């Protein structure tokens with residue numbers, strides 16, 4: 006048993022394990038909070054394993070299987086003994102495939118020397134921050150935000166500066182807000198477009214206005230575009246780096262195969278940047294994770310340069326689910342949501358539920374709401390408190406239509422109290 010003794014900023018000055026007193030653990034690491042998304046997902050999976058009929062809307066993970074041609078490429082790679090270390094920043098084949106994809110999708114010209122492949126896009130965000138941030142540098146983060154950004158900024162020694170993107174503005178920040186948040190210590194903006202958790206998609210013009218501020222104020226942008234393949238209702242957006250040479254130099258684009266190709270378990274993400282930044286990140290990787298998995302890289306090449314109709318088929322299914330879940334939520338009393346244009350999440354506004362007692366539970370926060378909904382409605386969601394959105398609950402609709410219908414019926418019954 007680990008008994009933490011009081012003292013110091015993070016209560017980790019000393020730890021006693023089995024009667025042996027040890028020196029304090031690292032303060033930055035000890036301050037890292039558990040991911041609320043992963044915690045909720047683990048709890049729902051545990052309940053299901055225990056035989057409870059819980060419906061999970063917590064995980065941001067497509068329920069589709071990885072397409073067959075991608076799996077076949079992995080099988081071939083194993084048969085051909087592509088099972089050894091690769092260069093730390095990825096194989097030449099993967100880097101070329103990434104360049105081809107961004108050219109086709111966004112008209113972007115990048116060279117393989119500007120590409121870095123990692124073990125998942127989450128790690129891309131981490132090494133991008135590691136490449137840019139000195140201790141105490143400020144990093145601007147629009148809220149609501151993906152839970153990991155806040156922790157990753159702190160893990161890199163940075164100071165998050167949270168800028169509110171209210172529901173009334175469809176969860177978008179303006180160029181004026183961005184400019185007002187910049188100080189002499191600002192190093193970067195982290196922008197997620199399309200956004201987890203809100204599904205918000207910025208127009209090209211809105212992005213151009215943000216890019217102008219980044220160039221004028223000379224700050225970098227970490228542009229996480231991992232949901233770029235999931236846009237609905239014919240909306241269009243742009244890649245941040247396509248907005249001009251000045252911003253391209255300052256942009257680190259992040260993407261990966263997890264969401265568009267239903268490949269969450271394969272753990273391949275990639276980033277594109279100036280050659281100088283790419284080299285720093287590659288060096289960092291070479292001493293931390295080393296190369297990403299060789300078989301997964303081969304599979305990702307097949308995903309990126311192979312037929313793209315699988316992406317479109319999944320996108321269409323997500324759009325149908327989005328339409329359904331949004332219309333159901335917005336017909337219920339006391340909850341509502343904005344119709345998102347991308348990704349696979351809705352942010353349900355639960356402000357009107359605060360102060361109510363539901364099924365004997367006093368609801369004072371989105372955490373209380375999610376906990377009560379899980380306990381009494383057997384529906385797993387993620388409270389917005391960890392995402393800078395305390396009056397909201399996030400639903401991932403990356404689950405079957407049957408589950409969504411069941412979840413909505415249960416929510417309706419739960420809200421009746």
Ligand SMILES: Cc1ncc(COP(=O)(O)O)c(C=O)c1O
Pocket residue numbers: 065124125126127128151197201229231261262263269272273274
């Ligand atoms: C915005 C965003 N970026 C990155 C990731 C991580 O993707 P990966 O599975 O490639 O690590 C996620 C996953 O939920 C995400 O929502």
